[in-house]
Amino acid sequence: MSDIAQATTVPTLEERFSGKLIPETRSGYQGYIVKSENLIEVATTLRDELGYDYLSSVTAVDYLPEDILEVVYHFYKSTGGGALVLKVQTPRNASVVSSLTPLFPGAEFQEREVWDLLGVRFDGHPDLRRILTWEGFAGHPLRKDWKEPFYEGDVKPYDSRWPAGHISRAEDNNPFGSNVQYPQGFDPAAWVAEGDDALYRIMKKAEPDSEAEHLGSEQIIVNFGPQHPSTHGVFRMVVSLDGETIVDLKPVMGYLHRNHEKIAERNTFLMNMPFTDRLDYICSMSNNFGYALAVEKLLNIQVPERAEYIRVIMAELTRLSNHMIAIGTLLNDMGAYFTPMLYYLEERELILDIFEAVSGSRMMCNYFRFGGVVRDLPDGILEKIKPLVFDRFPRTIDELDVYLTQNEVVRARCEGVGVLTPDQAIAFSAAGPTLRASGVPYDIRRADPYSIYDRFDFDVVVGYHGDVYDRYLVRMEEMRQSIRIIQQAVNTIPEGPILQGAPKYQFRVPAGEAYGRVEGPKGELGFYVISNGKGNPWRYHVRAPSFINVTPLTEMCRGGKVADAIITLGSIDIVLGETDR
Amino acid sequence: MPEDLNTPGVEIPPELRGTVTLTTIDRIYNWGRRSSVWPVMFGLACCAIEMICTAASRFDFSRFGMEVMRPSPRQADLLLVSGTVTKKMLPQIVRLYNQMAEPRYVVAMGACASGGGPFKEGYNVVPGIDRYLPVDVYIPGCPPTPQALLNGLITLQKKIDNQSIKDLSWYSKTPDNGIPVPVFGPDIIDPRQNALIFDITHRPVDIAVESESAEKTSGEEA
Numbered sequence: 001m002s003d004i005a006q007a008t009t010v011p012t013l014e015e016r017f018s019g020k021l022i023p024e025t026r027s028g029y030q031g032y033i034v035k036s037e038n039l040i041e042v043a044t045t046l047r048d049e050l051g052y053d054y055l056s057s058v059t060a061v062d063y064l065p066e067d068i069l070e071v072v073y074h075f076y077k078s079t080g081g082g083a084l085v086l087k088v089q090t091p092r093n094a095s096v097v098s099s100l101t102p103l104f105p106g107a108e109f110q111e112r113e114v115w116d117l118l119g120v121r122f123d124g125h126p127d128l129r130r131i132l133t134w135e136g137f138a139g140h141p142l143r144k145d146w147k148e149p150f151y152e153g154d155v156k157p158y159d160s161r162w163p164a165g166h167i168s169r170a171e172d173n174n175p176f177g178s179n180v181q182y183p184q185g186f187d188p189a190a191w192v193a194e195g196d197d198a199l200y201r202i203m204k205k206a207e208p209d210s211e212a213e214h215l216g217s218e219q220i221i222v223n224f225g226p227q228h229p230s231t232h233g234v235f236r237m238v239v240s241l242d243g244e245t246i247v248d249l250k251p252v253m254g255y256l257h258r259n260h261e262k263i264a265e266r267n268t269f270l271m272n273m274p275f276t277d278r279l280d281y282i283c284s285m286s287n288n289f290g291y292a293l294a295v296e297k298l299l300n301i302q303v304p305e306r307a308e309y310i311r312v313i314m315a316e317l318t319r320l321s322n323h324m325i326a327i328g329t330l331l332n333d334m335g336a337y338f339t340p341m342l343y344y345l346e347e348r349e350l351i352l353d354i355f356e357a358v359s360g361s362r363m364m365c366n367y368f369r370f371g372g373v374v375r376d377l378p379d380g381i382l383e384k385i386k387p388l389v390f391d392r393f394p395r396t397i398d399e400l401d402v403y404l405t406q407n408e409v410v411r412a413r414c415e416g417v418g419v420l421t422p423d424q425a426i427a428f429s430a431a432g433p434t435l436r437a438s439g440v441p442y443d444i445r446r447a448d449p450y451s452i453y454d455r456f457d458f459d460v461v462v463g464y465h466g467d468v469y470d471r472y473l474v475r476m477e478e479m480r481q482s483i484r485i486i487q488q489a490v491n492t493i494p495e496g497p498i499l500q501g502a503p504k505y506q507f508r509v510p511a512g513e514a515y516g517r518v519e520g521p522k523g524e525l526g527f528y529v530i531s532n533g534k535g536n537p538w539r540y541h542v543r544a545p546s547f548i549n550v551t552p553l554t555e556m557c558r559g560g561k562v563a564d565a566i567i568t569l570g571s572i573d574i575v576l577g578e579t580d581r
Numbered sequence: 582m583p584e585d586l587n588t589p590g591v592e593i594p595p596e597l598r599g600t601v602t603l604t605t606i607d608r609i610y611n612w613g614r615r616s617s618v619w620p621v622m623f624g625l626a627c628c629a630i631e632m633i634c635t636a637a638s639r640f641d642f643s644r645f646g647m648e649v650m651r652p653s654p655r656q657a658d659l660l661l662v663s664g665t666v667t668k669k670m671l672p673q674i675v676r677l678y679n680q681m682a683e684p685r686y687v688v689a690m691g692a693c694a695s696g697g698g699p700f701k702e703g704y705n706v707v708p709g710i711d712r713y714l715p716v717d718v719y720i721p722g723c724p725p726t727p728q729a730l731l732n733g734l735i736t737l738q739k740k741i742d743n744q745s746i747k748d749l750s751w752y753s754k755t756p757d758n759g760i761p762v763p764v765f766g767p768d769i770i771d772p773r774q775n776a777l778i779f780d781i782t783h784r785p786v787d788i789a790v791e792s793e794s795a796e797k798t799s800g801e802e803a
Contacts, residue, residue, distance in 0.1 A: 138767035148704035186782040188775040229652040255670040259703030281627035345637040
């Protein structure tokens with residue numbers, strides 16, 4: 001699909017930017033290379049005149065042999081269609097690229113991440129601090145020549161292990177007996193940790209209010225988290241308060257930064273599948289889906305019919321279970337302490353039972369394979385799914401709808417709170433229910449269809465106010481749409497093979513790049529994979545909706561009350577495994 | 582009054598059973614403690630979701646006296662380390678533990694908290710919380726099923742049953758100053774290791790290379 005879209009836009013683009021866009025010539029690659037000095041101009045024209053107003057993903061690749069760092073931008077039109085990929089190359093030792101944050105505020109955190117992990121400076125970025133590691137951390141870990149303390153080899157499987165089986169505890173090879181390393185000459189006693197002073201310094205001050213000046217009120221800074229019952233995990237918000245009004249808010253993350261990308265670049269392609277489960281650990285099947293799509297694009301293989309149906313059924317069941325948790329925790333945040341959550345968890349257990357029967361595990365399914373799924377549905381599972389999607393789930397969703405949607409407290413807390421306008425939502429690269437609740441009918445299942453979603457009859461759910469209440473309503477309705485899809489799929493699923501070719505552990509993936517994206521329950525989940533023709537990905541990047549959806553949080557909370565910040569965060573629905581990766 | 586509160590072998594007349602019990606301090610102490618293990622409401626990663634499922638209606642660990650999850654460590658007895666411990670989160674976890682009132686127990690739930698799990702090789706991952714906190718029970722699994730978590734918690738109860746106030750560290754005369762809180766440096770710094778770190782990083786380079794990996798830090802500094 002994306003190829004067709006590009007074929008039609010290619011001549012106009014190149015004519016338009018004569019000499020500024022150099023088409024990609026490397027085999028397996030797509031898009032254009034831009035010079036850093038032209039980037040702002042090109043991006044402005046793309047946004048304002050050509051409709052590429054949605055900057056989905058910003059990442060970088062370290063090409064160590066060529067001694068360049070390449071920043072990769074994926075642009076989309078918010079009306080749908082394929083990607084436009086721009087790349088900016090910069091030397092490794094002095095890597096500076098113009099920041100796109102002033103044009104696309106959604107790039108803010110992604111550029112910070114690129115700076116943190118790959119050491120590319122972004123000229124003009126308003127707040128270029130480390131985001132996933134801490135200030136003072138030595139080096140930029142995703143650079144190919146940076147080695148972690150437990151480094152054993154560049155790629156797996158390690159030669160030393162196979163076939164001889166030399167296994168040693170990594171701790172025994174490290175002089176500190178643990179997963180740490182320090183620069184030569186480092187003296188811990190003389191070290192002064194940087195702390196959060198830099199963060200507190202940049203917190204905005206309230207406008208001096210002449211009328212209230214005599215009150216002598218003082219602005220205070222409050223930390224939510226990382227251990228806080230309503231931050232959905234180890235997330236931290238630093239809030240600057242004037243009375244109870246939020247003047248500024250800075251999300252702090254990285255408390256669950258598990259080095260997913262670094263580990264994945266060592267792993268073989270298939271080894272990454274179980275790791276994707278642990279990204280957004282509530283929606284493991286959707287994560288599998290995105291990664292499988294990306295690698296299938298590289299491998300250029302087709303998925304058998306039956307496997308496509310199984311994938312869709314599983315992905316939609318995942319969406320159901322995710323939205324149940326999302327609404328349950330949102331209600332928790334509002335003070336309906338655990339009662340709605342318990343109702344939803346009861347239903348979710350039924351979905352987990354299906355996952356366990358199908359994949360062997362309740363949460364970490366590891367069920368998808370490149371070219372299909374790992375094993376066929378067990379006997380009788382469709383007979384278990386049917387009563388759920390035709391009878392039980394529609395009934396329980398309606399029941400909870402009656403309890404919650406018109407509830408006086410829910411409406412009073414949610415309506416008009418945490419508003420995000422459509423323009424802001426697009427500019428901030430929000431995705432999923434957060435984007436759609438703001439009135440942008442963008443659902444990848446429709447806007448850039450993948451798998452067999454074009455065969456099913458379902459509605460793209462849109463809200464119009466962009467507030468917490470609409471995000472809640474969108475999730476509620478999306479559950480019904482997911483049920484519709486599953487109902488159609490379980491009735492029409494064909495018999496047949498479930499995997500293209502024989503099952504394999506090791507894949508020779510042709511060199512090239514691929515970006516596979518799915519409409520995950522939380523938004524656009526993209527996997528950017530680069531292969532150099534060997535058994536391991538050269539670059540593996542996850543465009544995480546939970547991470548990028550947090551970018552507009554400050555905008556949504558500013559001027560509101562401190563209690564509303566919590567439900568605003570709850571309505572974005574983040575999962576920290578994905579936010580921090 | 583529960584049967585197992587009586588000291589075994591002590592006969593109580595049938596008419597007084599249920600009213601009178603003969604027991605030891607240890608027994609009644611442990612009985613009270615094991616029946617009200619309140620966990621901190623604290624989730625780290627994937628395992629936290631299974632922990633929530635265990636607390637929810639199907640598995641319901643309130644059957645074992647654990648239903649009261651407290652957001653404040655001051656009111657809790659049990660720190661369920663449910664997920665990957667990262668270096669960035671480590672100071673907070675150690676602080677949480679230090680803030681808990683004694684007696685306090687730690688359960689390492691899942692592969693990551695026990696030993697780093699699938700993410701062990703990661704540069705921001707602590708290979709097991711037991712490097713910093715004294716762990717009472719390890720629960721294997723990735724993530725452990727609710728049944729496994731329940732089994733782990735029952736194991737903790739059995740462990741509590743066998744404790745004696747005579748030799749519990751928190752009743753000893755020496756004050757417990759808690760665990761030193763790690764510091765963010767070029768890498769996470771355990772204050773207890775300061776001398777060792779100084780020793781290794783100040784060795785002449787050739788020896789350091791011999792001892793492998795002391796000087797494995799990256800070339801580029803932030």
